[in-house]
Amino acid sequence: MHFQWYPGHMAKAKKMMQEDMKLIDVVIELVDARIPHSSKNPDIDALAKNKSRVILLNKSDMADQRYNNAWKEYFESRGYYVALVNSKSGAGVKQVQEIVNKACQAKIERDRRRGILNRPVRAMIVGIPNVGKSTFINSFVGKASTKTGNKPGVTKGKQWIRLNKFTELLDTPGILWPKFEDQLVGLRLALIGSINDNIIDTTNMALELILILGKYYPQVLINRYGVETTKVEDQREAMELLQAIAVKRSCLLKGGMPDIDRAAAFLIDDFRSTKLGNITLEFPDMPAEEKEISQTGEADARI
Secondary structure (H helix, E strand, C coil): CCCCCHHHHHHHHHHHHHHHHHHHEEEEEEEECCCCCCCCCCHHHHHHCCEECCCCEEEEEEECCCCCCCCHHHHCCCCCEEEEEEECCCCCCCCCHHHHHHHHHHHHHHHHHHHCCCEEEEEEEEEECHHHHHHHHHCCCHHCCCCECCCCCCCCCCCEEEEEEEEEEEECCCCCCCCCCCCCHHHHHHHHHCCCHHHHHHHHHHHHHHHHHHHHCHHHHHHHHHCCCCCCHHHHHHHHHHHHHHHHHCCCCCCECHHHHHHHHHHHHHCCCCCCCCCCCCCCCCHHHHHHHCCCCCCCCCC
């Protein structure tokens, strides 16, 4: 199954970001805590070269709690300033200002030595589609913010948001990158909804999800759907399990045949809404004995 989505507006947005980068002190990149590596846009590393970097592991409440801190340590070991956040509830959002200040401490000190006082830190907020960027901005900015209007050298009509006297934010459109070298990355992005569902074969995507869950979280399918087994090692066994889910969920066609498409849509929606539980789909570098999830695969299911 091939995954790729890079409409023309994303190419334009990337060019705009490149032009604005010279005005920026720090880049705040949101990634999805369920797939932190796959949801981190590799193009940002090139665009933000020599800039301070902050990574926010958003939707951390939806991810497997056992791996959130491991991912935080993973990115910190690579020189990023990192925080776990839940933009919807606001958890972790208050600490972002402090982290931004730490990331920009060297720049603030340089300004002070040059006699430049109280110039706000300028932060660009970036992230892939559906990573929760707008929700984060609303939570981070709150009601105290004001739009500061056009800045010299910035595209006409672009608005900066003054968070406080210390920080100004520039939002950017959610963008992916032109080519996924690893199609597993594309699959994970599709599963969290960052690729337009209209161009995805939902049934095939559901079969891939079943293979992942069967390997790392087998118990969640038993808990959620009441299927008798989750032994899945290939596409045929995944299809048999999807058919069983269709029967258990009364997704039936005329004549009592399983409605595979409806069952697939149920499964994807249950994953995205955490009704299957808190699930992480990829894991950071760890010792071999810790890298894979226990085959008990228990998750905090929400029925």
